[in-house]
Amino acid sequence: MSLTAGLKTEYAGLWKAATEHPFISELGNGSLPAEKFRRYFLQDYVFVNDLVKAAGIAVAKAPDLALARPVEEFLHAILGAEDALFVDAFKTLGVPESEYRNVEPLPTTAAFGNFLVRLAYEGSFREICCAMYVTEGVYLNWGERLRGAGADPAAGGSALGEFYQGWIDLHTEEVLGEIVRFLGGVTDGAEPVESDRIGTVFQRALRYEVAFWEMSYSEGTRGESWP
Numbered sequence: 001m002s003l004t005a006g007l008k009t010e011y012a013g014l015w016k017a018a019t020e021h022p023f024i025s026e027l028g029n030g031s032l033p034a035e036k037f038r039r040y041f042l043q044d045y046v047f048v049n050d051l052v053k054a055a056g057i058a059v060a061k062a063p064d065l066a067l068a069r070p071v072e073e074f075l076h077a078i079l080g081a082e083d084a085l086f087v088d089a090f091k092t093l094g095v096p097e098s099e100y101r102n103v104e105p106l107p108t109t110a111a112f113g114n115f116l117v118r119l120a121y122e123g124s125f126r127e128i129c130c131a132m133y134v135t136e137g138v139y140l141n142w143g144e145r146l147r148g149a150g151a152d153p154a155a156g157g158s159a160l161g162e163f164y165q166g167w168i169d170l171h172t173e174e175v176l177g178e179i180v181r182f183l184g185g186v187t188d189g190a191e192p193v194e195s196d197r198i199g200t201v202f203q204r205a206l207r208y209e210v211a212f213w214e215m216s217y218s219e220g221t222r223g224e225s226w227p
Contacts, residue, residue: 002188003195004133007202014206019141021213027164028146030156037160038093040216043109045086045100047212050113051135052078057120058128067125070182071132085170092163108215112208119201126186126194127201133183134205140180143171 001009008015023040026032055075062068090100105113116135120128146168153168154161169175190198 002184003190003198004137004184004187004202007199010199011203011206014203014210015138018138018206018209018213019145021210021217023213023217024142024146028149028151028153028168030153030158030161030164032153032158032160032164034093034158034160036217037164038095040212041086041089041093042095042100042103043106043212043216045090046103046105046109047113048078048083048086050117051132054116054120054128054132057117058125058132061120061125061128063125067186070179071129074179089163092160106215108208108211112212115204115208123197123201124194126190127197129183129186130198130201131205133180133187134202134209136176136183137180138206138209139171140173140176143168143176144173147172 023032023036027037052075055071055078058071059068059075062071086100090097116131119131151165151168152161153164158164187198187202
């Protein structure tokens, strides 16, 4: 069994909480209230800034160009197409530029971002890849699961049904599969002496993913402390 498969088994409850949260279920059936998605999306936009910093540091710490290139390509996608997607999405959600350019992170968002950036500065290339494997792997998992289940948000009658469908499609194999496999492969290559530290990073990143859903789902009243 690979290291990542073993960690998913060890932390199966957390993995399920991160990939099958009610927020995700409501996104898939179209019943997710617009204000909940709006809150989530604004905070995700803030978080992505820290993800970019971590990915940039990972590129600098990569042992060689072959390992740096996939992360650099991922970083390029975030800075280009994904940033443009956020801007277009904010128009759909009715969020003015003055709001999304100045949005303040909620405590969970700040804590998650601080964890990721500090790990990037202080940790190894493999540890950064492990954290990113969680952030991207969780999204690939629920995106593929919803697609496989035939999720049709528009059928739920939400005015944002088509938009929700686009968000699901953005987190499927065609978009995230390659980078998640790469990050998983780097993580799985850990030496025995690294495994405890990798396990800690995996668990903490996964707890933050669960807390992020809770924060978005509960009007900022839950998931705001260190998970």
